Amino acid sequence: MSHYRIAVVVGSLRKDSFNRKLAHALARMAPADCEFHQVRIDDLPLYNQDDDGQQAESVQRLKKEIAGSQGVLFVTAEYNRSIPGVLKNALDNASRPYGQSAWAGKPAGVIGVSIGAMGTAMAQQHLRNVLAYLDMPTLGQPEAFIHAKDGLFNEDGTIGEGSKDFLQRWMDRYIAWVKRHNG
Template identity: 65%
Template sequence: MKTLNISVFVGSLRRDSLNRKLATAVAHLAPPDFSFSQVGMDDLPLYNQDDDGHQAASVLRLRKQVKSSDGLLFVTPEYNRSIPGVLKNAIDHGSRPYGQSVWRGKPAGLLGISVGVVGTAVAQQHLRNILAYLDIPTLGQPEAFLHAHEAFFGTDGQFGPASLAFMQGWMGEYVTWVRKHQTGVAS
């Protein structure tokens, strides 16, 4: 059975990020033929078109990882009603130089968690607009605008009883989505 490699983009650089915790926990719900790898974004220079002809090693690493992935997972907080700059910067690097995007056709899922009750709804909608332009097929349902209440995570960092069933359901849909885009038919 082929291992499906998923590149994970966490839109927060903070060490104790709720979204990093979410990305780590959700990966544990995947079947054994899925492998999740968080993409480093903290060393990417700000995108500058002048650098397209001589991209930094960190940009080349990101582009190589995305090219070799079978799917994408974006796990993002919401900053000022949109996505964080670090995530947009990574997306821009992967889409350039013009006509050489590494994103096209990679199936994606979106998650986000926040202490606010609205979760990350607006950030995810902005991200969906960007991903649509880049021809990234994105899982539409179930949406996951997650509220980080006290029982969301257990003491072990995995999902608590109140959130486990929903997250298992989300992962099941995501796995089907990625497999569908690998074979053309849902498994």
């Protein structure tokens, strides 16, 4: 395969989300044979098993976007030491009905940025537990718990010099992970 489509799930709905900025900056660091596209999760209904037989259009769209991707990049905030509810809702919706999960087998990367010194370490650990159950092979190393501080982003939205090399190495490892799992 010479072209890789990566679905990007940002676990924050905030307009000026640091995680959305990070997602855009990471996409700019990817090689030319990779296309990153952010999937929409803000319009999904709250997951209800009663709806499994007739999923909402927004859920069907999400499942189609995930199915059409060779990998999934999760860029998540941390709320109360865990993943945001909107992200968990997206995971639940696209994994159902049982046996028809869009996530299964998709190689995943997990990263996040927060104003806290620990970055999104707890949210990432919780997310990794869910992804293991969803049968998503998830890049284990390097871990990246990004602290949002002055200089993280340049004026043009790219990654600042202090974090650029580390995040480029992370991105290179993630892309190699996706390619490895796509033969």
